Amino acid sequence: MRNGPSWFNVTSLVVGFSFLYLPIVLLVIFSFNESRLVTVWGGFSTKWYGELFHNKQLLDAGKVTLQVAFLSASIATVLGTMAALVLSRSGRFPGRTIFSGMIFAPLVMPEVILGLSMLLLFVAIDQSRGFWTIIIAHTTFCMCYVAVVVQSRLVGFDRSIEEAAEDLGCPPFKTFFLITLPGILPAVIAGWMLAFTLSLDDLVIASFTTGPGATTLPMKIYSQVRLGVTPEINAVCTILVALVTMGVIAASVTTKRRETQRQRDERAAIAQG
């Protein structure tokens, strides 16, 4: 059995991965369906994609979603990286338990509760809801994911170089940008991407915290899905799936290339030394 995969293992992998990917593949296939009936094949056509570009509401929702995702991922990355530094470098300080609790709680909190509580805060401080309130809400839960991703990288990071820089009189701020940040950059980028996709995908929290004029793509998709399955939605979903898939694959290829490059550099440095 150890001398290669057994038929049982191969079967379970094939069945398992088919289960994971078949629904998405079918969704993509039927976005190219000529027929309006989503489940009856009527020939190949890209007309639903053409129609998307004339659907102004959908395009607007797409624009809002990308802006929200970009801004909240960026703010969340800054705050989340700071939080990760605090968790792994700041030692003890008053209220540390509450702090780490607040970082980990949103990861397991049901979205309905996060959304509801955010909305009630905005109502309590009499803040009118819309674009910026979604960004604040998304930043809050995304920064916790970023913090966890970055922290796991910081734990494995060799502190001796930082300490050397500090001993030589390098101010902490400069040490961070010259030494720590380049070292943890892959995790920071991964954290940003995770935050971006989380914000891009979120329906529940955005629905609670939105106001007039700020409709995101998931909200738009959701309200249409409730009315039934249509090929236009399949087309929108296909575009989103394609974007995310390309992003993830590109990121993993770059990380791998960077890693090989680094190893090569290290070997070259050792050979020269």
Place this chain on the structure above:
Amino acid sequence: MSQTQTKPRRSLGAKALIAAPYLWLLVFFLAPFLIVLKISLSEVAVAMPPYVPTFDLASGWSAFVEKLSDLSFENYIWLTEDDLYWKSYISSVVIAGISTFITLLVGYPIAYGMARSPKAWRPTLLMLIILPFWTSFLIRVYAWIGILKNEGLLNQLLLWVGVIDQPLVILNTNTAVYIGIVYSYLPFLVLPLYASLEKLDDSLLEAAEDLGCPSWKAFWKITFPLSIPGMIAGCFLVFIPAVGEFVIPDLLGGSNTLMIGKTLWVEFFSNRDWPVSSAVAVLLLLLLVIPIVLFQNYQQKMQEKQA
């Protein structure tokens, strides 16, 4: 070496580093919870916001204390009296429990197959498990509607093969909700399980084989017990978010599928009863605190064991 030992006084920069994320979370995460708790003790009113009393921070501490006496536990009493809420809580836990168990049955062979696959395949397989996690939850749930509905692809296939002669009603039933949860949360279970199966020392199985132990028995006596930590971690990761799930029961479930996330949503958006939905949220949180604390303790114990 921690900075506190070398420098007892923090620099301004170090203080700012702690303060920025700390304040953000206090204002936008902790404070909202206190507000939810407070509103759950208020009464419904036809106004905007639709509840009384509302706190006016400008009127100071004494007014705050005075208003406290206006708070009532009526919403919580209401929750115990109307059996819709009880049923939602229980049915959420039952649906999440059943789904977690099915996820385990589906996920175990996948994780096992991955861990036993040639080393060269593993990074690709791991990537394939993680990739759906990046794809929108809503889209993955939506994809199942086209498959499960009465004139959907699954029924077409089964009718064509001749297994059935009447389309099966799956969409808008609890079965569809189970399928949705298993599908959406499968990666959460496979990843920790794979991690614990991959660490497994091959020499144990070799020794069993050399001593004449049949491979199914070796699996049952060696592999299975050693994979229990991964199974437990994975089950928690599926169960906890599944209890509060909204999108899956709403899109795949029927009108009689009761789940607490959906009840909260309806109470808030359709009935506009903010105090009751806040009370539902508080109780949902209390319901989830038990498994979350259990999970945290378990993880800590495991880490200590490894150290």
